Amino acid sequence: MKNLLIATAVLFLAACAKTPDWDYDKSADFSNYKTFSWVPNASLTKNVANYQISPLMEKRVREAVNAELEKSGMQLVDVAQADVLINYHASVDTKIDVDTFNVGYGARWNYWGMGYNTQTTTREYEVGTLILDVVDRASNQLVWRGAKEGRLQKNQSPEKRTEVIKETVANILSNFPPQSVKQ
Incomplete structure (x- = not known):
């Protein structure tokens, strides 16, 4: 029963997962982009003080991006020969989840009045954002x-961290190059 509850919770969280957000220059001719390289000073760990964003995580992200772009037919080359440069950023924010619900309703006749009890719970959690730029x-x-x-x-x-990064990067790059939008 416990495993069923855990599996249901995981599926529910997966269903609530945020879809990636994309933006692109409509005047760019993406068919000309065949090679890529990394921005020379690109760093995932710059200006981020969180234990989960480390040089180990940076290596995972770079490997996942390289693999996804190569899967789509692009080739990793030296900066001087690249058509596009890849840059990336990460941030970690703390968010608070608040739930309020009624836990009971009662009436007392020995005192005048009726009422209900309300229970409020709060949870603090961290949300990470990975941003990939193509220049x-x-x-x-x-x-x-x-x-x-x-x-x-x-x-x-x-x-598990490697698997999550691969899935996240694949999800972000699923619209690169952008698919033409039918009006």
């Missing part, structure tokens, strides 16, 4: 941005 190297202009946020989980194995 046209020739013009040095941002042509595509994708982002996804999700609730951070503590006490995960390195294998």
Whole structure:
């Protein structure tokens, strides 16, 4: 029974997962982009003080992005030969979840009045956001941005962290290059 409850909770959380957010320059010709490289000073850990964003996590993100872009036919090359440069950012925010519900209703005749009890619970949790930028190297202009946020989980194995990063990056890059929108 406990496993069923846990499985149901996991499915519910997965169903509530945020979909990625994309934005891109409609005037950019994405069919010209065949090669990529990383922005030379790109760093996931810069200006972020959170134990989950570490050089280990940075390596996982880079490997996942490289694999996804290569899967879509792009080739990792030196910065000087790249059509586009990849940059990335991460942030961690603390959010609060508040639930209020009635836990009972009662009437007392030995005292005048009726009423109900209300219970409020609060939970603090961390939400991480991963942002991937694609910059046209020739013009040095941002042509595509994708982002996804999700609730951070503590006490995960390195294998689980790698799996989550691969899924997140694949999800973000699922619209790169952007699919034409039918009006």
